[in-house]
Amino acid sequence: MNLEDLLKELQALIDKYSADDAEPTDEDAARMAELTKSINEIRAQQTATAQTRAATVAAARAAIENGTARRVDAVPLARSANVVGVGNAYDVTDYDAAATRAWVKDVAERSGVQLVGGTALTDVERAAQNHLIEQRAEFTHTTGNTDSIIPVEIQSQIISLIDNTAVLYGDIHRSNLSGQFEISRHVSITKGDAAKTDEGAAPTDVEQNEYDVITLTGEEIKKTVEMSRKMAVQSLSGFQQYIIDEVSARLAVACNAFSHTRLADTTLGMAAANKIETAKANAIAKSDITGMLSKLKTFGNPAAKGVIIYANNDTIWNYIAMIEDANNRSYFVNESTDDPTVQGRIFGKLVKCDDSIADGVIKAGYPDLFHGNLFDGPDVTPYVAPRSQKRCFDGYVLFDGGLVVPQAFAQLTIKTA
Known part of the structure; x- marks a missing residue:
């Protein structure tokens, strides 16, 4: 039974004896105690889950703000408050395009080229650039890792x-x-x-x-x-x-x-x-x-x-x-x-x-x-x-x-x- 069903059953038992102030039977008293215990356990679990989720969200926001967040292409957000009832939602940010923009801005800044709009990186561009560097460090063994890795799109x-x-x-x-x-x-x-x-003969x-x-x-x-x-x-x-x-x-x-x-x-x-x-x-x-x-x-x-x-x-x-x-x-x-x-x-x-x-x-x-x-x-x-x-x-x-x-x-x- 879920929390809502437990609350309904407990309320029904309370209403049963509240009208004439009669004492509940031993059987109903035991059931009310069991329901109360189950309700308290579920609420405690929900509180702990909410606290953990709040801490995770706070840590993720802090990572995005300081530029240490890792790239995530597909994050299910179905349980988020802002998408309840709409099914699975996913991060659809074009990180490849963001990495390309970040690389171009970085090259412009290092070479003293003044770009219209400036060379400051957005949070998404910075995250995409960091992900690109991580990929190079993980998969490339013959080339020294630098802070400016050419995106695959431009290389192609x-x-x-x-x-x-x-x-x-x-x-x-x-x-x-x-x-x-x-x-x-x-x-x-x-x-x-x-x-x-000749037919059937081996090579000479x-x-x-x-x-x-x-x-x-x-x-x-x-x-x-x-x-x-x-x-x-x-x-x-x-x-x-x-x-x-x-x-x-x-x-x-x-x-x-x-x-x-x-x-x-x-x-x-x-x-x-x-x-x-x-x-x-x-x-x-x-x-x-x-x-x-x-x-x-x-x-x-x-x-x-x-x-x-x-x-x-x-x-x-x-x-x-x-x-x-x-x-x-x-x-x-x-x-x-x-x-x-x-x-x-x-x-x-x-x-x-x-x-x-x-x-x-x-x-x-x-x-x-x-x-x-x-x-x-x-x-x-x-x-x-x-x-x-x-x-x-x-x-x-x-x-x-x-x-x-x-x-x-x-x-x-x-x-x-």
Whole structure:
């Protein structure tokens, strides 16, 4: 029985004997004593519960006010006085957006940028920022914890913009392992490649593959974005977009250039035999392109994107697009796609414009067989340059990679003499 039922029964017994002042029977007296005891116990329990709840609420309010409250995404509030009868209620605060605003305000304050509306954090933004720092401390083991952790939302936007503008880097296969990263390179099939056999017969020879394993620890890539003091008055949304756009643009150039450096590396890059020159100086022929393409191998490794040809704008339009057949028709087909780096096709292969490649150099290969790993980043560190008062933002990534098949890429250089 609940408290209300107990009170009703006790009141009924009292009313039974109050009219004629008669003494209750032994049985009714015992029942009245039992009811009184149960009612007192329930009221004592309710008082203790109310005191505990009041203390919890007071502690939570104090934590919110002093900025030590932990983030809570879904708190049932069904028993709260302000939601009695409406079912379960939940905290629907967008903590991700609050964390983003907190990070942008923190970067602005540390770099001396005056945001319209100021850089003071609200209680929600401070709580979201503290939660972000706690997550980093709990789950990140390879990067030092700082008081300014870039939100996932901004990090994802920077990564997306880098992929859309860094041509080769945007095409390659990438992982996000925080620890050791190994590349198992398929160097060659030394014996027993697939061959025709009679029905039901075993292979005539067992395939033997040559592999080597290379452990990568990552290379630091940094690029700085500068903003003059005169420019240092921004709206919060405008400042956030400025950081995203400028940092991604700088890192895109650096990451793409580094990927090409790895292609040229004697250990992690393409095989030496896959680097060839044109037959004639200052000219390119069909046989030069087909000769480069004939060097490419996958050794059965999956390469969904197929072969892509990379060259800069000058090389594409002054050389590749000028290769003609016997009837003076160009083998190059101008083709517009959603990817602005695609300039067309030749012999069925996409041709992409890549400014990281020098004049007179053409590279072709399977970008899926370039395996890279983004160990850390992108990250953004703000500071003010002394004397010049420029507001600086260092973009940072820790990246490394290489070809899993050295014959997966080839390079054609146009001879100059």
